[in-house]
Amino acid sequence: MTNANQRNQRKKQPALVRRRLLDNGARLCVEQGVAGLTLQAVADAADVTKGGLLHHFSTKQALIEEIFSERLQAFDTSIKQAMKLDPEPSGCFTRAYITATLELIEKDDFIQWAALMMAMLTEPGLKKRWTQWLEQSLEQHRDTDSAPEMRLARYAVDGLWLAGLLDEEERVATKREALHLHSQLIEMTRKP
Amino acid sequence: MTNANQRNQRKKQPALVRRRLLDNGARLCVEQGVAGLTLQAVADAADVTKGGLLHHFSTKQALIEEIFSERLQAFDTSIKQAMKLDPEPSGCFTRAYITATLELIEKDDFIQWAALMMAMLTEPGLKKRWTQWLEQSLEQHRDTDSAPEMRLARYAVDGLWLAGLLDEEERVATKREALHLHSQLIEMTRKP
Numbered sequence: 001m002t003n004a005n006q007r008n009q010r011k012k013q014p015a016l017v018r019r020r021l022l023d024n025g026a027r028l029c030v031e032q033g034v035a036g037l038t039l040q041a042v043a044d045a046a047d048v049t050k051g052g053l054l055h056h057f058s059t060k061q062a063l064i065e066e067i068f069s070e071r072l073q074a075f076d077t078s079i080k081q082a083m084k085l086d087p088e089p090s091g092c093f094t095r096a097y098i099t100a101t102l103e104l105i106e107k108d109d110f111i112q113w114a115a116l117m118m119a120m121l122t123e124p125g126l127k128k129r130w131t132q133w134l135e136q137s138l139e140q141h142r143d144t145d146s147a148p149e150m151r152l153a154r155y156a157v158d159g160l161w162l163a164g165l166l167d168e169e170e171r172v173a174t175k176r177e178a179l180h181l182h183s184q185l186i187e188m189t190r191k192p
Numbered sequence: 193m194t195n196a197n198q199r200n201q202r203k204k205q206p207a208l209v210r211r212r213l214l215d216n217g218a219r220l221c222v223e224q225g226v227a228g229l230t231l232q233a234v235a236d237a238a239d240v241t242k243g244g245l246l247h248h249f250s251t252k253q254a255l256i257e258e259i260f261s262e263r264l265q266a267f268d269t270s271i272k273q274a275m276k277l278d279p280e281p282s283g284c285f286t287r288a289y290i291t292a293t294l295e296l297i298e299k300d301d302f303i304q305w306a307a308l309m310m311a312m313l314t315e316p317g318l319k320k321r322w323t324q325w326l327e328q329s330l331e332q333h334r335d336t337d338s339a340p341e342m343r344l345a346r347y348a349v350d351g352l353w354l355a356g357l358l359d360e361e362e363r364v365a366t367k368r369e370a371l372h373l374h375s376q377l378i379e380m381t382r383k384p
Contacts, residue, residue, distance in 0.1 A: 033225075033227055033314075035225055035227060035228060036227060115314070118310065118314070119314065121358055122225075122307070122310070122311065127358055127359075130358060131358060131359040131361070131362075134359075148369075148372070148373075148376060149376070152348050152373075152376055152377070152380070153348075154351065155347075155348045155349070155350075155351030155352045155354075155355060156344050156345075156347045156348040156351055157347070157351070158347075158350070158351030158354055158355065159346065159347030159348055159349070159350030159351035159352075159354070160347045160351075162350055162351070162354055163347060163350065166313055166319055166322060166323060167319075167323040167326075169323070170323075177340075180340070181340075181344075184340060184341070184344060185344070188344070
């Protein structure tokens with residue numbers, strides 16, 4: 001099949017093209033930084049014409065926001081799943097947040113995704129999406145998760161996430177001691 | 193006095209020129225990102241010739257490393273000062289780390305410096321300086337600060353730092369509740 005034919009073939013699979021654009025966009029963001037990313041580079045990497053890319057994402061900002069939104073959505077889903085398995089109301093959001101964050105740290109592509117999230121969080125618009133998501137989540141679970149010890153437990157797992165991003169050795173140590181760290185963090189949500 | 197005269201005057205004050213270069217370099221790093229920084233822009237902002245700048249910092253990397261080193265040195269000094277006031281050996285480094293980090297968060301220019309540190313930590317060389325500093329500090333205080341609860345307490349204040357950087361409201365809340373948060377974090381280093 002020729003290259004042109006392959007492109008024609010993919011035209012009928014817009015979801016696949018979109019996926020390739022998002023995946024290549026995310027990879028290039030990590031490699032070149034969010035500021036250095038160009039739509040042309042993403043189109044080239046995904047083997048899509050610039051016009052094909054613009055059909056899915058009309059601006060660089062739109063592409064970056066979608067990459068970010070997908071990650072945030074996956075994290076949110078992971079938290080909701082963990083909450084379903086927790087019978088205890090007090091601190092249930094915080095424990096699920098801890099579990100979901102540790103799951104991220106244990107993934108093979110953690111460094112790539114964490115570096116991407118960190119780079120994105122330097123963009124004011126995306127930073128706001130994150131803080132809005134967190135505020136809404138905390139508001140929703142105000143009755144069960146607003147105690148100061150819950151806040152500290154969430155900060156502790158955030159710090160663990162940051163340490164994993166900054167230091168590969170720390171991340172290896174975290175993976176090795178994941179079960180123990182998990183139980184210690186969960187313990188923080190159960191202080192009297 | 194003419195501009196040229198001002199420059200001649202400053203030639204006799206190399207420490208002052210160096211200070212201006214570091215301060216303007218730091219500011220431009222925050223505004224434009226580390227990747228976008230040029231030595232010419234730093235020279236212009238500091239009202240120093242490019243040659244004058246190169247006399248102090250031969251490469252962009254050298255300038256950035258010095259900006260980073262100064263911050264790290266100040267943080268290290270702040271920790272050592274806090275340790276002097278702590279009569280209890282167990283967890284003394286961790287408590288001083290907590291105190292010094294909270295002091296950073298409370299400063300008026302926290303956002304600027306934190307954003308700069310975060311941007312710099314995306315550079316592999318600077319990331320390594322941070323992790324080496326932390327490893328050496330922890331090695332030095334292994335007998336008193338290697339327990340898992342110390343690690344969690346440090347992670348918690350790191351998370352607080354990150355939250356302050358990501359969300360101005362969180363930072364205002366942290367400043368307001370600084371005393372209470374401080375005592376809660378210190379408490380974490382005194383678990384049996």
